[in-house]
Amino acid sequence: xxxxxxxxxxxxxxxxxxxxxxxxxxxxxxxxxxxxxxxxxxxxxxxxxxxxxxxxxxxxxxxxxxxxxxxxxxxxxxxxxxxxxxxxxxxxxxxxxxxxxxxxxxxxxxxxxxxxxxxxxxxxxxxxxxxxxxxxxxxxxxxxxxxxxxxxxxxxxxxxxxxxxxxxxxxxxxxxxxxxxxxxxxxxxxxxxxxxxxxxxxxxxxxxxxxxxxxxxxxxxxxxxxxxxxxxxxxxxxxxxxxxxxxxxxxxxxxxxxxxxxxxxxxxxxxxxxxxxxxxxxxxxxxxxxxxxxxxxxxxxxxxxxxxxxxxxxxxxxxxxxxxxxxxxxxx
Numbered sequence: 001x002x003x004x005x006x007x008x009x010x011x012x013x014x015x016x017x018x019x020x021x022x023x024x025x026x027x028x029x030x031x032x033x034x035x036x037x038x039x040x041x042x043x044x045x046x047x048x049x050x051x052x053x054x055x056x057x058x059x060x061x062x063x064x065x066x067x068x069x070x071x072x073x074x075x076x077x078x079x080x081x082x083x084x085x086x087x088x089x090x091x092x093x094x095x096x097x098x099x100x101x102x103x104x105x106x107x108x109x110x111x112x113x114x115x116x117x118x119x120x121x122x123x124x125x126x127x128x129x130x131x132x133x134x135x136x137x138x139x140x141x142x143x144x145x146x147x148x149x150x151x152x153x154x155x156x157x158x159x160x161x162x163x164x165x166x167x168x169x170x171x172x173x174x175x176x177x178x179x180x181x182x183x184x185x186x187x188x189x190x191x192x193x194x195x196x197x198x199x200x201x202x203x204x205x206x207x208x209x210x211x212x213x214x215x216x217x218x219x220x221x222x223x224x225x226x227x228x229x230x231x232x233x234x235x236x237x238x239x240x241x242x243x244x245x246x247x248x249x250x251x252x253x254x255x256x257x258x259x260x261x262x263x264x265x266x267x268x269x270x271x272x273x274x275x276x277x278x279x280x281x282x283x284x285x286x287x288x289x290x291x292x293x294x295x296x297x298x299x300x301x302x303x304x305x306x307x308x309x310x311x312x313x314x315x316x317x318x319x320x321x322x323x324x325x326x327x328x329x330x331x332x
Contacts, residue, residue: 002198002226004236005205006191011175013210016166018272020159021214023085023092024237026140026148027070029218034072039221041245049147059146065132066139068122074199075114077107078227083212083235089144097137101128110228155217157268162215162244164271164321182213182238185223193236195223204230215240259297266293267324270303273315 006014033053038046052059053067060067070076079099085092108126112118124132148155170178179188185196193211204226212235219225219239226236259267262283269282280290294314297303302320306313316324 001201002195003203004193004195004211004226004234005203006193006211007206007208009208010206010210013208014175014179014213015210016163016213017086017159017215018163019086020152020155020217021081021085021092021237022089022144022148023081023096024214024216025155025218026144027076027080028216028220028237029147030067030070030143031072032218032220035220037220039245042218045147045151052146059142063139063143065121065125065135066143068119069111069125069136071111071115075110075228077111078229078232079103079107081227083233089148093137093140096140097133104128151217158217158240158244159215160268160271161321161324162240164316164324165241165244166213166215167272167315168318168321178213182236183224198223202230204234206234209234211236213238215244217245263293263297266290266297267302267316267320270294270314270316270320271324273313275311275313279314 029049032042033046033049053063054060069080079096082092082095082099084095105126105128108118108122111122112126118126121132121135125136166178166181169181173181176188176190179186179193183195185198187194187196212233214235214237216237217240219237221239224236224238226234258264262285265283266279269279274282276287276291276294279294280287283290294303294305297320298305298314301317302323303314304317306315
């Protein structure tokens with residue numbers, strides 16, 4: 001069992017990542033390829049990737065080192081999922097390749113202890129060998145280009161929808177309610193979060209650092225995971241809600257056909273809330289145009305707006321969240 005210990009300061013600092021993390025998606029997608037069950041929504045992707053990664057193929061040769069660093073079960077190195085990746089794949093890759101040599105050695109040794117043996121090029125990564133790190137950089141870039149980038153719109157849509165659902169839960173039930181609905185194996189009593197049947201029996205003390213919740217599209221439906229090293233910034237990575245996965249089922253053109261492309265984009269951007277100015281910037285339109293689109297959606301019951309002095313914050317109503325997630329709204 002994993003136990004994560006909270007202080008009052010940690011509860012205040014618990015938050016949900018605002019964007020998908022490409023390095024976590026990359027690592028967890030590799031695990032998903034070895035997972036026996038297949039989510040119907042990912043069946044086509046999985047079949048394509050398994051075909052592309054057949055032994056002896058060009059892609060398999062290019063990404064073999066990355067696959068070796070991500071075994072199907074158990075420990076995989078923390079340095080593969082750096083916090084810098086929250087800003088995108090480029091800073092994430094740079095952080096991986098600039099990992100200090102002593103940390104590389106420590107984590108590769110831990111992988112060897114868990115697996116029983118290491119391939120030569122994997123051990124070379126532990127030594128910080130220039131050639132091995134260059135090979136790893138190429139492997140990450142090629143795998144991301146082939147497996148993750150083509151799916152990124154789906155990933156982002158699902159994570160945005162999950163954030164909207166979790167935000168609603170937090171407004172209704174607070175942090176305790178949010179944490180208790182992350183996964184069936186999770187129990188939070190207000191001070192300790194427990195994950196049953198976790199691969200290792202250990203305690204993580206947040207000590208005021210807070211907890212970063214990271215929703216993942218490629219995470220299997222199994223229990224959430226965290227970094228192995230308790231000294232690293234604490235994260236808990238969980239699979240997006242099944243209703244958030246449903247948000248990618250509809251045709252990408254369906255919502256646009258109903259609302260128009262710009263207003264469909266407004267609905268998607270308001271999944272995690274936005275001011276008029278922020279919305280205008282992300283849509284690359286004037287503030288007046290953004291305000292007009294929001295007004296139409298507000299009249300339709302899809303958006304709620306709240307003024308705070310000179311700022312207006314717009315969020316989706318339950319009906320707006322239901323439309324985005326492709327489900328029927330809960331009756332009042």
